[in-house]
Amino acid sequence: MTTGSEWREQVGRSWADNYRLTDRAFSGLTERLLGRIGGCDGQSALDIGCGAGELSLALGRGNPDARIIGVDVSPDLVAAARQRAESLDNVDFLEADAAHWRPGEFTPDLLISRHGVMFFDVPVMAFANLRQISRPGARLVFSCFRSAALNPWASELASLLDLPQFADSIAPGPFAFADHDYVRGILDNAGWRDAAFDPVDFAYVVGAGEDPVSDALHFFGRIGPAAPALRQLDGQARKTAEGWIRDWLEEHRSGNLVAFPGAAWIVSAAA
Numbered sequence: 690m691t692t693g694s695e696w697r698e699q700v701g702r703s704w705a706d707n708y709r710l711t712d713r714a715f716s717g718l719t720e721r722l723l724g725r726i727g728g729c730d731g732q733s734a735l736d737i738g739c740g741a742g743e744l745s746l747a748l749g750r751g752n753p754d755a756r757i758i759g760v761d762v763s764p765d766l767v768a769a770a771r772q773r774a775e776s777l778d779n780v781d782f783l784e785a786d787a788a789h790w791r792p793g794e795f796t797p798d799l800l801i802s803r804h805g806v807m808f809f810d811v812p813v814m815a816f817a818n819l820r821q822i823s824r825p826g827a828r829l830v831f832s833c834f835r836s837a838a839l840n841p842w843a844s845e846l847a848s849l850l851d852l853p854q855f856a857d858s859i860a861p862g863p864f865a866f867a868d869h870d871y872v873r874g875i876l877d878n879a880g881w882r883d884a885a886f887d888p889v890d891f892a893y894v895v896g897a898g899e900d901p902v903s904d905a906l907h908f909f910g911r912i913g914p915a916a917p918a919l920r921q922l923d924g925q926a927r928k929t930a931e932g933w934i935r936d937w938l939e940e941h942r943s944g945n946l947v948a949f950p951g952a953a954w955i956v957s958a959a960a
């Protein structure tokens with residue numbers, strides 16, 4: 690389980706410092722998500738749990754007449770997103786919790802998210818709030834992970850380090866929305882209709898360059914549920930764990946790349 694306070698503090702800081710790595714890991718999924726979203730010129734769009742802003746920025750560059758606001762609970766991620774958006778007049782970022790946010794006169798026609806919706810403490814309430822602040826007929830398009838078993842970068846690492854956080858669970862976390870029937874129930878109860886779930890497979894890139902294994906070890910030491918587990922180790926215990934991970938990563942190396950199968954849903958619904 691990843692809590693809101695963790696995103697506001699250590700987790701958010703780590704993701705902000707390493708946003709280039711997370712953007713690389715999700716690059717294949719981002720392209721598929723943008724293709725599903727399509728154009729939105731002349732519309733208002735809300736990016737939920739926007740992180741360092743990659744999805745908002747891409748949408749803003751491709752739709753110069755759209756107004757896009759990204760919200761995230763992490764002040765560090767919002768600061769990184771704002772810095773990246775300095776040249777874009779149509780994209781803004783705010784520190785806010787989308788589950789409770791009341792934007793005043795901003796009423797989005799489109800609500801989007803790249804893996805930012807699985808961390809709501811009370812998801813029905815959160816999606817009901819998003820429905821209430823949206824225009825009638827607004828579109829919702831977001832991505833989330835499918836089962837951990839279909840994401841070996843998670844399930845194999847969980848087995849290696851005995852990490853229960855990687856298991857499928859409806860508790861806030863990376864795999865909270867793995868069960869599409871559970872998510873459909875959330876959206877139905879929150880007032881969203883015609884929910885559709887499209888399975889998407891993509892390359893989850895964790896390491897590249899002359900030494901992709903070291904690059905990947907750097908990634909897992911800073912991003913995801915393995916990172917806090919490694920931070921709790923020191924001395925020989927940390928060296929041993931990193932040795933296990935390094936050997937595992939070497940098995941998945943292909944030339945100057947370490948990548949794993951990534952399995953996600955792209956979910957769409959209408960207000």
